[in-house]
Amino acid sequence: MAVESKTFQVEGMSCMHCVHAIKTAVGSLPGISKVEVDLMGKKAEVTFDPAQVDTRSIIEKIVEAGYEVA
Numbered sequence: 753m754a755v756e757s758k759t760f761q762v763e764g765m766s767c768m769h770c771v772h773a774i775k776t777a778v779g780s781l782p783g784i785s786k787v788e789v790d791l792m793g794k795k796a797e798v799t800f801d802p803a804q805v806d807t808r809s810i811i812e813k814i815v816e817a818g819y820e821v822a
């Protein structure tokens with residue numbers, strides 16, 4: 753299984769609850785193997801299988817959770 757890693761710039765996170773919300777939302781998608789969120793750096797690094805999920809779905813999931821992807 754080929755795995756890809758991509759870092760997204762996330763706006764609107766203010767606390768650990770936000771970090772958890774993004775991890776849970778993105779983690780619910782198929783093909784996600786890891787979600788690392790950097791609150792201060794406003795970043796989310798997602799490791800995923802591009803055959804199962806694409807970056808657009810990941811961005812949509814973050815937006816759906818109430819945050820913005822720059």
Ligand SMILES: [Cu+2]
Binds near residue numbers: 765767768769770771
């Ligand atoms: Cu928060």
